[in-house]
Amino acid sequence: MNAAILGALAEPHRLHIVELLVREPLTVGEIAARLDLRQPQASKHVRVLVDAGVVEVEAVANRRICHLRAEPFRELDGWLAAYRQLWEARFDRLDEYLDQTSAPRPSPEGEQP
Template identity: 60%
Template sequence: MKTTTLSALAESNRLQIVELLRNGPLTVGEITERLRLRQPQVSKHLRILSDAGIVEVHAFANRRIYQLRRQAFQELDAWLDSFRRIWEEKLDRLDDYLQELQSKEGCREDQQ
């Protein structure tokens, strides 16, 4: 997983933009209006989301239409998948670890 993707999402205004775009593509002006932000900030946030590959732009006259990029979410999903398997395999590995730890302690005592 790339930290650029995560840190792009880790800012509340940007997260709101992403959740807005869940309902379909929007222009900068529409986002500005709905989130009650200033246009330059929205443009800046969109730049960061765009650089992170989370959104993509399409120019239409003097409008810019932003929409979510599927791939970004697929990547996140794939990453999460590597964690899902952990709990599928075993619910609680703490007991195992404690035993392992305790047996190591035992060894140390023997050696001293």
């Protein structure tokens, strides 16, 4: 797992940028406007995301359009898969335990309910 990806996504503004780009590609100016940031701030955050390989920037005339890259998220999903399996197994055991403890217990012989 590339720690740069997690480091880039750990900052709230960069995570919000990723959440915006999930919906549609945006220019740096559009990102700045939607997050109420100054353009230089938005550009710095986009640069960190580009350096981490999460975002790519396409030059179209005088505009820079930001797109998410799928590969880092596939890598992140693969890394999380082992943890997902671990927790699913634990939840399955918890379900079994709860089923066992909530099953009606036979009453001792001779006792009436």
